[in-house]
Amino acid sequence: MLGNLKPQAPDKILSLMAEFKADTRQGKIDLGVGVYKDPTGLTPVMRAVKKAEQKIWETQNTKSYTALAGEPEYRDAMSSMVLGALGGDRVASVGTVGGTGAIRQALELVRMANPDAVIHVSDPTWPNHVSILNFMGQAYEMYPYFDNETRGIAFEAMLDGIGKAKKGDVVLLHGCCHNPTGANPTAEQWDAIAESLEKTGATPLIDLAYQGFGDGLDEDAAATRMIAERLPEVLIAASCSKNFGIYRERTGILMTLTNDAKSRDLSQGAMAYLNRQNYSFPPDHGARIVSTILTDDALKADWKAELEEVRQTMLGLRTQLADELRTLSGSDKFDFIARHRGMFSRIGATPEQVARMKEDAGIYMVGDSRLNIAGLNRDTVPILARAIVEAGV
Structure with a gap:
């Protein structure tokens, strides 16, 4: 019976993650997977979450x-x-x-x-x-x-x-x-x-x-x-x-x-x-x-403060990337990146340009040119900006 199953098309983002992991180049940049990363590349456990888990561990008496x-x-x-x-x-x-x-x-x-x-x-x-x-x-x-x-x-x-x-x-x-x-x-x-x-x-x-x-x-x-x-x-x-x-x-x-x-x-x-x-x-x-x-008022306040830090970090990266691209391209056509909100922006690159950035600069993003802003940090923004311009986006 199970031999009659049809092969399923691989998920494009999961396939991109596997390809990124297999790339041995130093300085490669993952802008595909949709998770928040801090400047070190880690998806951290939030402070309030750790405290809440400790509180649960200390007080919970059943797993029913x-x-x-x-x-x-x-x-x-x-x-x-x-x-x-x-x-x-x-x-x-x-x-x-x-x-x-x-x-x-x-x-x-x-x-x-x-x-x-x-x-x-x-x-x-x-x-x-x-x-x-x-x-x-x-x-x-x-x-x-x-x-x-x-x-x-x-x-x-x-x-x-x-x-x-x-x-x-x-x-x-x-x-x-x-x-x-x-x-x-x-x-x-x-x-x-x-x-x-x-x-x-x-x-x-x-x-x-x-x-x-x-x-x-x-x-x-x-x-x-x-x-x-x-x-x-x-x-x-x-x-x-x-x-x-x-x-x-x-x-x-x-x-x-x-x-x-x-x-x-x-x-x-x-x-x-x-x-x-x-x-x-x-x-x-x-x-x-x-x-x-x-x-819990204290935990909620700490969570909201850390969430705001995350949000401001992404806004700062957006502004930095838009400014870098304006300088390198001599154009304001990338200013939309600073206006967009959330983790993602679709930058308008063709699949061929996306492939070139991966090949030449080790920059991984989804084929439709969706990039995860939260995958960047202040040091990698200039690298991405140069790759975008050199790819002719």
């Missing part, structure tokens, strides 16, 4: 199952972090296996509610969005998003695209720090997006994987909160991998907001059922770290 939907303290803390005071009685939620698990559970929930739903996805988007949709056999359509000339949003085309969604369809939106482009809507553009959703009756599914990595913890949630306030139904898939640095703990949450208690309770029951079918109880260790931090 938790609730099917995940611990209420974690779910409530995450709802408050994402939605502020907006959630309340409108929210149903379940803990998930990372943000990816939240996306998958959201799509399963949509299919249960409306098997004929079409998922509208930005072009480009995080590749795993499309991979999951294809694996599920879920109908989807791409809407325009990125302008390859300006390296900003093709906003009128985007509005036209999401305006084609129908009631019962879902529009998948990146809540902040768009992956892979780094280009985000302005507040005024988010208002227009919400207005389009109001007109069509489509349901937004917001992927919030990078809260705190862009303009600030509350600022990065502003669009999500605005849409949650204006729309009768909203799905939110949030991840703790980046902002808490607990990638391997696989800590996420799926939230739904509805306008009546019956729909809320139906959503809660359906999401708990999906958890049971997929993995029964969600992982607890990462969720307990997060709830321990968010419910």
Whole structure:
């Protein structure tokens, strides 16, 4: 039986990671994998996370199952972090296996509610969005998003695209720090997006994987909160991998907001059922770290301070890279890098130019020229800038 399985195409980013590890050159630079790295190249354990784990170790007296939907303290803390005071009685939620698990559970929930739903996805988007949709056999359509000339949003085309969604369809939106482009809507553009959703009756599914990595913890949630306030139904898939640095703990949450208690309770029951079918109880260790931090004033303050250090580091690297490129190229065409937010920017290099940078300078980035800003440090920024210019980007 198993011999009848078909070979699967390798994940491009995982393949790039393996290729990077096999490269024996000194000074090679990994800008492909989507994890935060400090100036030494380490993805550190945050101070508050270490303290929270110590506290858990000292006080936890059982490893028995938790609730099917995940611990209420974690779910409530995450709802408050994402939605502020907006959630309340409108929210149903379940803990998930990372943000990816939240996306998958959201799509399963949509299919249960409306098997004929079409998922509208930005072009480009995080590749795993499309991979999951294809694996599920879920109908989807791409809407325009990125302008390859300006390296900003093709906003009128985007509005036209999401305006084609129908009631019962879902529009998948990146809540902040768009992956892979780094280009985000302005507040005024988010208002227009919400207005389009109001007109069509489509349901937004917001992927919030990078809260705190862009303009600030509350600022990065502003669009999500605005849409949650204006729309009768909203799905939110949030991840703790980046902002808490607990990638391997696989800590996420799926939230739904509805306008009546019956729909809320139906959503809660359906999401708990999906958890049971997929993995029964969600992982607890990462969720307990997060709830321990968010419910302890001292730990929360320390976490927010370190998260702000991370954010400012990435902004500084963006500014430095844009300045280096302006100097070397004699042009302002790379200034968009300083305007983008989050870990990623798509710089507009062709696959051939990306390959040349890897061959000539040992610089590894995804073939669509998405680079991870957090993979840089002050010493490697000039190396990257020179390689970009020499490759003719």
